[in-house]
Amino acid sequence: MASATAEQRLTLDIEGMTCAACSTRLEKALTRAEGVREAAVNLATERAVVTIDAGETDLPSVAEAVSRAGFAVGQETLSFAVEGMTCAACVGRVEKALRNVPGVFDANVNLAIERAHVTFAHRCADAEKLADAVAKAGYRALMLEPEEGSRQAREQAQLDRERRVLILSAALTLPMVIGMTLDVLGYEDLHVMPSLEVALATPIQFLIGLRFYRGALNALRGGTANMDVLVALGTTAAYGFSWYLLQTLGEEADGELYFEASAVIITLVLLGKYLESRARRGTTAAIRALMELRPETARVERADGTEAEVPIGLVRPGDVAVVRPGERMPVDGVVTDGASEVDESLVTGESVPVAKTAGASVTGGSINGAGLLKVRATAVGEESTLARIIRLVENAQAGKASVQRLVDRISAVFVPCVVAVAAVTFLGWLVFSGDLETSLIAAVSVLVIACPCALGLATPTAIMTGTGAAARAGILVKDVAALEQAHRVDTVVFDKTGTLTEGKPxxxxxxxxxxxxxxxxxxxxxxxxxxxxxxxxxxxxxxxxxxxxxxxxxxxxxxxxxxxxxxxxxxxxxxxxxxxxxxxxxxxxxxxxxxxxxxxxxxxxxxxxxxxxxxxxxxxxxxxxxxDPLRETAAEAVEQLAALGIRTSMLSGDAVAVAERVGRALGIGEARGAVRPDQKAAVVQGLNEQGRVVGMVGDGINDAPALAAADVGIAMGTGTDIAMETAGVTLMRPDPRLVAGAISASRATFAKIRQNLFWAFVYNVICIPLAAAGYLSPTLAAAAMALSSVSVVGNSLLLRRWRPAQ
Incomplete structure (x- = not known):
């Protein structure tokens, strides 16, 4: 049996997914791959989290499994100058060191120009890890250029490509739509000739629409069916039937063809995907905003007193960074010289700048005010507060709520069921009407109007937007389980010291x-x-x-x-x-x-x-x-929880009289004194046994057993020295009002999930029968399908307006 130490967790960007059936297919393919212990695929984030046994498999093998399923693992390349190499043996040593870094696909080192080019999976490696590997091999790596193909740049490039393809498809489709419109209005002499329709529709069907055929083929090879299957079947049927009529009737088929239907369907589907991609970028706005806080370079003071600007990935703990007025802090650290006010709002949610002098801690990503500061780095790279915040938010966004797993199971059989309904529709119309054309058009409408995308996006887009909005307010949700439990909380238990009080006795x-x-x-x-x-x-x-x-x-x-x-x-x-x-x-x-x-x-x-x-x-x-003075916002926090219908309780190690007095002052329903740390967990468990869903609020250190025993542990901190891993929810600033904010954000998120799922199910339940009954043309069906997924994402984006009550 493989040892536990061989377990490795990979977070991979996935390219090529279009709907929930795709994510389900990939998840199954990864789970079946040798050496993979667990796999979770998220359509909205386009990301897979894979736990592997490093003794049985590796990243290239996982990437191959992804490729066999019809998708691709996102990659990027870094170039380094490598100092200290003298011979070919050095090249082999550096290449081996780089290839041994988890997440690296390939590394090539050129001795003549002293350059290393490394290709690796997004998120699995970075400049700092690669430079460390080179340093451990006995050499020095200097990054020559910023990371190529960053996620944001790739997303924008993909969006630009989608827009260009959409414009081309619309330009080819427009003449047919105009001709069809004029024909309906009675201007029969102005319609588009059949030969011109073929010339316009063919490149749309087989060049622009090639992506749907490829996606459908990959899905069928994987033993599943997705949205691409529906689009490919529907448009091929409309195009093929029109071609058949043209070949059998010749010019007499004029006005009876459906080339414009297949072209319009593809164009509208592309429009829907483009709008959906734009909207989905909005759901990751919080992550992008956090990533943009990280400067690409830092100004480091050398031993001789000179300053040098170096890539941020090469800064090490102990280095002294010089931060000029208006610049962002490049690292977490301690001020060694200077005085200034620092804006930490984008990190902690606190809008008031904080005064910093020698000895004060600063957080990377915060903005320096009018003074010049020298900061000794204490945490850099993946160990920095900002990196940990980003990691927490990404982990929360990548998770799946329990309802999403049910949706995934439904999505897996949704497309085959729709194909079956389309077949029954075709046969039913053919038997009862005897009209091949009417039968085929009704079946095409059924294929085109069904939308598994809306089902697949309903939950993850809401979770992404909700956790992002909470993060902007200084509320970090560790995982989806915590978010899911928080909206059910009916009782909040506060530890007194450091949560309701200042914590400075x-x-x-x-x-x-x-x-x-x-x-x-x-x-x-x-x-x-x-x-x-x-x-x-x-x-x-x-x-x-x-x-x-x-x-x-x-x-x-x-x-x-x-x-x-x-x-x-x-x-x-x-x-x-x-x-x-x-x-x-x-x-x-x-x-x-x-x-x-x-x-x-x-x-x-x-x-x-x-x-x-x-x-x-x-x-x-x-x-x-x-x-120990009460926090100014403590009473207001209790009032906000009461307004949400939540009961409050307080535990304290102080004397009973002290605890009761504080409880009365704040309006807390139940205050218990003389409670030892080891008894707090028992109190929480007692409330659980009474059927309460408990949220425990503490400092994340002395209250660790109680936080673990609660349905949702909420750790209150300052944003720098904070036990982020202790609880399901971490508050980045010591404001007890954020407790109500965390619960409110969870409730708002799950309200959106319910709305999205209701719309997605109702849309399919109403529209598929209408299409089968012949009330919707293929063109209208395509428009409805395109708008359905966009509306779900748009509804989720409304969560960006959420703000905690103040």
């Missing part, structure tokens, strides 16, 4: 007993040196403000949800809750009264208990009151 009061307040803080800070809890940071910060230095710590111990203890200066110091401190020393009524008063004011109370190691006597040395 600070000491507001110290009540000391026998020793001075500074000494209480010093001892508490000394023990808290070993803790990463937010309260520890508050106490250490207060000690710094008081100019009190913590002492060395021995025997540190943390008890989850209760506190910490350790040995400091000959004392055993316990810091934590009243119950935890009470295990080491007795807490008197006066101290408890102070604690209750502070808790009623919403403060967290930290007890500091000191036990002398020499005497063994212990006492509560003092109480420290810590406050």
């Amino acid at each position: 600070h000491v507001v009061d110290v009540r000391a007993g026998a020793m001075p307040a500074d000494e209480v803080v010093r001892l508490a800070a000394s023990v808290q040196q070993g803790s990463e809890h937010p309260l520890a940071g508050a106490i250490l910060s207060d000690a710094n403000d008081r100019d009190v230095a913590p002492s060395p710590l021995r025997g540190f111990e943390a008890v989850a949800g209760r506190g910490v203890r350790g040995h400091v200066d000959g004392h055993r110091v316990t810091v934590g809750s009243a119950a935890f401190a009470g295990e080491a020393a007795s807490v008197d009524d006066a101290q408890l009264a102070v604690a209750r008063g502070w808790e009623d004011e919403g403060r967290t109370v930290v007890f500091v208990c000191v036990e002398a190691e020499s005497s063994g006597t212990a006492q509560v040395a003092g109480l420290i009151g810590v406050a």
Whole structure:
């Protein structure tokens, strides 16, 4: 059995798909290929995600399977200058290193000109990975030119080709349409002669329409049928019947021919595909906008103080980038020099520029303001925040909702069923009317009006547009499963600290007993040196403000949800809750009264208990009151969720009184205090057992078990240091209102999916019988079919207007 380490995930651009039957056929072909563990094909993104066993197969074999199914894997080429080669052995070493990079089809290295040309699959490799491979082989690679055939450029080139073909087809069709129109209006002498109709229709049918024959042949070879089969059958029948009439009747066939019908059908189908392609580009607008944030080059400061502009793929962590006013940050990093305001709106959705000075973190893709900044790179390439955002959005867009799998199964049998209906229509009309012409035209109308494309595009275009709109607002959906669950959420559970509060607690009061307040803080800070809890940071910060230095710590111990203890200066110091401190020393009524008063004011109370190691006597040395202000938008966030009909709950490790006070202030229905991190997951599971669909909101780190237990985990972060992989939904800025925004975006997306599927099914259910009954001509049928898929995509594009409530 192959080891788990041999598993490899390939994301491939696929060329040549036209409808849902194509994606289903390719998915089956890939799944049957040797060494392929799993395959998912998305028509709207024109992408396949294939998981392979690298010990059994490789990319060229997968590409061959794609080719056998009648499609092609998108490729691109990069050219490098390679420094350090001295002989033919060097060439072989570099070529081998490049060919071993996952996703590379071929690599050719020329020693004489010191050049390497690498052909690879889109998305599977990039300049950085290739340069790293060359460096590991002992040489240096310098990219000579930007990546050829980027996805956006290829899409535009394909769109331009489709437009040119459409214009040519329309130009050849127009004279026949004019002649047909004049004939209908009674100007019989002005109609197009049969010989001219043949001259105009033939190149449309067999040159411009060749794509439909090729697509149909590939589909039939693969054991399936798609839209190309319907168009090829319908137009061939109309053209062939007209040719038959022309050969048998000669010039007497004038006015009885249907050459214009086959030409109009092809032209209208091409028009529909062109409009559909343009509309589908709109569904990927969010991804393109994110990709455009990445500069192609960076200005890097050298060791001698000079600056050099280098391709972005060659920047490494530790390099210092010089960012001038108005330029985009080329990398994630830390400001080492300078001061400016940075616009991070396209990354985090936050519209207000953020002040940055030395020590501040910046995100690649954000725009520098009026100052010059020097930034030391901390994350580049695939590890950057922007790359991770793009990867998350692409993964979400590439996934399939459960309803899409049902649609795929229907699409697989849809075309054969339509062909059967067309055959029955032809035979029925022929038997009952005896008119071959009427029978054939009705059958052609049935073939042409059926539209599997609308079914195939209904779900993925809505998901692409919806996740893209959410990403622009700072809401990242990890996968389709999270998007699908989010629209069903009826209960949202908040963790208090860092989500509803600022997450920046600070000491507001110290009540000391026998020793001075500074000494209480010093001892508490000394023990808290070993803790990463937010309260520890508050106490250490207060000690710094008081100019009190913590002492060395021995025997540190943390008890989850209760506190910490350790040995400091000959004392055993316990810091934590009243119950935890009470295990080491007795807490008197006066101290408890102070604690209750502070808790009623919403403060967290930290007890500091000191036990002398020499005497063994212990006492509560003092109480420290810590406050963590509520976020300004927290109450509004709860109101927005209530408006969506969603119940809210809050969990906190603070005392019950503190949690209840915060809950009342925000209007939260249920607030639970004294909940340890390990108990939060149990609370979520309890709600699940009650039949609730739960969304858990936390920081993605301490709340990881609860986030995993929830139907939808929602991690709130700042956009730079964020646990993107922890939850199904990540909020790129710490605004709790985005929780309602995430649920609203999911509901809007699935509403569009329902609308699209309703239209696609109803269209076929109504129009196919009308065509079979002879109420629709082939020309009208083609126009209706072309508009059906365009209308579905257009409806999905309305999601681009979605904005979270503010």
